[in-house]
Amino acid sequence: EVQLVQSGAEVKKPGESLKISCKGSGYSFTSYWIGWVRQMPGKGLEWMGIIYPGDSDTRYSPSFQGQVTISADKSISTAYLQWSSLKASDTAMYYCVRRAGYSRAFDIWGQGTMVTVSS
C-alpha cells in the first residue's frame, strides 16, 4: 500500500525549534516530489513547498520561503519540515503530500501532524 505516515502531534513554546517527519512507503520514494501543506485552525489549505528526494531539488512558496526548511533523507524514505524559531501563528495542521507521477495533483496525503505553539 502506498502511504505517507507522519510524526505525531507536537506542543511547543514560541522560539523553540521543531522538525516533523513524513515517511513514504509502498513506492519508490526518490521518484516522486513530496510537498507540505498547512491548514490553520478552521481555515483552508496553503501549499508551503516541495522537494524531490532523488536530488533534493526544493521549491518554496514565497509565503513560506525563509520561514521553514524542507529536507529529505532518501536512505530512510523520509521528508522533513522544520522551523528554527516557532511562533504562535505556526499553530496548524501540517500535511505531507505526494505529487502524482501522472499529473500535477497531490495523490497521496499523510494523516497530518498538529503543531501547537503556545506559551
Add this chain to the structure above:
Amino acid sequence: DIQMTQSPSSLSASVGDRVTITCQASQDISNYLNWYQQKPGKAPKLLIYDASNLETGVPSRFSGSGSGTDFTFTISSLQPEDIATYYCQQYDNLPPFFTFGPGTKVDIK
C-alpha cells in the same frame, strides 16, 4: 501570482440533488486544475485531476470540466457521505507553483 476563486463558499442541498461548484483562475492555467474533498477531521483526498479526470476509486457521481480560467466541479446526485469541504488547486510553472482555492463547504439540507 495566480489567484483562485471558488463559488459558492458554502451550500446546502438535499440528498439526490445535483451540486455544482465553480473555480476561476486569474489567468489561463490550461487544464492544470485539480479538485479535493476534505471531510471533517480528515486529510484531503484527490477526486479529479487535470480538470476532468476521475482519480482511481472515486465514485462516478463526481465530475469536473473546464479549461483556461473557468472550471466546474459537479456531484450528480448528492449523498450523505459527500458532506465535506471541496477545494480546487492549480499548478503554475512560476512560484508559488501550487495554489488552492478558498474552499466550498457542502452540507445536507
